[in-house]
Amino acid sequence: MKPIIGIGTNHLVRPSEHMDTNYVDYTQKNYVSSLVDAGALPFLIPIATPQAAAEYVDHVDAILLTGGQDVSPRLYGEDPLPQNGLNDWTRDRFEQGLIQAAIAKHKPIMGICRGIQILNAVLGGTNYQDIPTQVPNAIGHNQFPTAWEAPVHQIKTTSGSLLQQIYGTAEWVNSFHHQSVHHVAPGFTVTATAADGVIEAMEDQKRQIIAVQFHPEMMAATDTHAAQLFKAFVETIQN
Secondary structure: OOOEEEEEOEEOOOOEOOOEOOOOEEOOHHHHHHHHHOOOEEEEEOOOOHHHHHHHHHOOOEEEEOOOOEOOHHHHOOOOOOOOOOEOHHHHHHHHHHHHHHHHOOOOEEEEOHHHHHHHHHOOOOEEOOHHHHOOOOOOOEOOOOOOOOOOEEEEEOOOOHHHHHHOOEEEEOOEOOOEEOOOOOOOEEEEEOOOOOEEEEEEOOOOEEEEOOOHHHOOOOOHHHHHHHHHHHHHHHO
């Protein structure tokens, strides 16, 4: 049987031009197609209460945490900076529940962009709320409106890591964020960084967690490294 991977969704919290006040839970198709191509069966998890998160985790084999709005600094005990953008406390608390339940039930987790940041915040770390104003000599990390699949800066990987097995010692990736991991949560090993020291990947082999700051789902259709990252995640479920 194909492993079932629960994808933590995003949701509209304000009226939009196309949906008006018809609020929806959603995820980008690239997350779904990347997991399908890697041999998994994706399952979209609507945002609910933290208590419901544990019940959802019971029905899947692993969790994928996706991109989206800024992680609230409330999670790591900081007041917001002026540059901190839209926060969604309901989503933060629900994903906190998903993370805690998945770890308790020994189910693998993959985090992408916001996903690496929420993992770090929930598990005891802190985040940069705004790279341009908090990281000295920062390179450009938010490359919108550059095409999502376009690589824009290099990462350097750590010896012995899954990232290095897949990407080699250095590789170009895409980049669409202004927040990132600052102080690393206990249990994680940093496995990739950008030229300015911004953390681009973390791994925790004991808890079966892999998290990246870039967006491999947007590159997986054309980039073998990105596609292999999803396959490696699926293989951790099957082993």
